[in-house]
Amino acid sequence: MNNKQILLGVNIDHVATLRQARGTLYPEPVQAALIAEQAGADGITAHLREDRRHIQDRDIYLLKDVLHTRLNLEMAVTDEMVGIAGKVRPFACCLVPEKREELTTEGGLDVAGNLHRMQWACDKLASAGVEVSLFIDPDESQIDAAVKAGAPVVELHTGCYADAENPQQQAEELARIRQAAFYAHSAGLQVNAGHGLNFHNVEAICAIPEMVELNIGHSIIAQAVFSGLAQTVRDLKRIMRTNSRRF
Numbered sequence: 001m002n003n004k005q006i007l008l009g010v011n012i013d014h015v016a017t018l019r020q021a022r023g024t025l026y027p028e029p030v031q032a033a034l035i036a037e038q039a040g041a042d043g044i045t046a047h048l049r050e051d052r053r054h055i056q057d058r059d060i061y062l063l064k065d066v067l068h069t070r071l072n073l074e075m076a077v078t079d080e081m082v083g084i085a086g087k088v089r090p091f092a093c094c095l096v097p098e099k100r101e102e103l104t105t106e107g108g109l110d111v112a113g114n115l116h117r118m119q120w121a122c123d124k125l126a127s128a129g130v131e132v133s134l135f136i137d138p139d140e141s142q143i144d145a146a147v148k149a150g151a152p153v154v155e156l157h158t159g160c161y162a163d164a165e166n167p168q169q170q171a172e173e174l175a176r177i178r179q180a181a182f183y184a185h186s187a188g189l190q191v192n193a194g195h196g197l198n199f200h201n202v203e204a205i206c207a208i209p210e211m212v213e214l215n216i217g218h219s220i221i222a223q224a225v226f227s228g229l230a231q232t233v234r235d236l237k238r239i240m241r242t243n244s245r246r247f
């Protein structure tokens, strides 16, 4: 079992969404990242999408230079993105699926169906000193494939849990995540989770003892509109500390 408090990675994508909406220089995602760190974020996540709809290349290079915690670069498994990661050398890269037409990430990577490509990306990034995380559905076949691909970390996609339409469906999705976390930890993987987590649904995920880190973005930036970013991060960290079962 893990023996530390569960960690919070703050995803700042949607600070950049607000900036890109008008093509202004503000709000500055890098400023948001530093505020989040000072408020207790254990790391900063940023998703450099192929279409650059929010985070820009310059954001990633600046974040790498100024963060005091660590940068988790989310990216698609493409030659371009692996090349950028090799130049930036963030602490970690989380490999995610991308579809140009998607509103947001719609599911986990199909590692099992693209094993050689995933092995290639894991090898390239590991040789650059980057910790690789694979963003996957809470599915044992994908966990097995992540081990074969050589990734040390998986991030379990919590979107179906977050988007559940009723308490029964949410309970079923939570059970899937719990089982996947146990299975992945038993396989020697570090277990993270993310997507769609918020102040109302995060407690049950925090209570999963194998859970090491949660990456949360959209709900933090949304709440920050009302409470401010620093206070929002402090509030969420308090909820996570209270409900964490890591010992």
Ligand SMILES: CC(=O)[C@@H](O)[C@H](O)COP(=O)(O)O
Residues within 6 Å of the ligand: 011, 013, 014, 047, 074, 096, 103, 104, 105, 135, 194, 195, 196, 215, 217
């Ligand atoms: C992989 C994931 O769930 C998010 O980290 C991802 O960043 C979502 O994409 P958008 O930030 O573009 O909504």
Ligand SMILES: NCC(=O)COP(=O)(O)O
Residues within 6 Å of the ligand: 011, 045, 155, 193, 194, 195, 196, 197, 215, 216, 217, 218, 219
């Ligand atoms: N990988 C999940 C993440 O970084 C943030 O996802 P969301 O909280 O913006 O849905």
